[in-house]
Amino acid sequence: MSHFKxxxxxxxxxxxxxxxxxxxxxxxxxxLTLLSQEMANWASRFNKEIWLQHCDGDRRFGHMITNLSECMNPVLKVTRYLPISAIMRCTYERKGILTMRFAHYNRRTSVFVVDELEPFKGWSQELFRVCLAAGMCDCGLF
Known part of the structure; x- marks a missing residue:
């Protein structure tokens, strides 16, 4: 962007x-080619899967950034001054995770309890503890 004016x-x-x-x-x-052949040639040199949204194979789900915090900012913007339990509930709903519900949060230990509303393949338990400080979840994924 700095090379072309x-x-x-x-x-x-x-x-x-x-x-x-x-x-x-x-x-x-x-x-772009009609405006600047040089700029179009420069852009054509790059791997299309990396910089073109229509060529990414839906790996980025319509997002053109790879920084996770930048992806989450619009989700959390409306929850800025809410308690952590409301933020978690809102995040689950905004991300379309309708099969799980945020059930409890321990502020002192930073442990969340997530309630599974519908069975998920291979998991037999209904409540999962998510410990932020330890970076672990009962489900085995974090």
Whole structure:
């Protein structure tokens, strides 16, 4: 972005990267080529699976960033001043985890209890403890 000075070209380049479908990518790439052949050639050198949303194989689920905290910021923005139990409940609901419910939080030990509402393949227990300080969960995943 610092090498090329065209503001319009930068907008096209960002639109090329964020296009969720190939047709949108092609349209913006054609517009970029008409504006700056050099910029289009530069962009074409890179591995498409890394920088184009429509080529990522849905590995990023529509997100163009890899920093987890940046992905979570929009989820947690509305919960900024709520108690931790409300934040956990809201996070589960926003992320579409409707088969589990946040049941309890111990502030002193930073341990959460998650209640499984529907059986999950291979797990027989219904309550899972998640200990943030130890980085562990009863389910074996953290």
């Amino acid at each position: 065209s503001t319009e070209g930068k907008r096209y380049l960002i639109s090329v990267a964020y296009s969720p479908r190939k047709i949108g990518y092609e349209w913006y790439m054609d517009a």
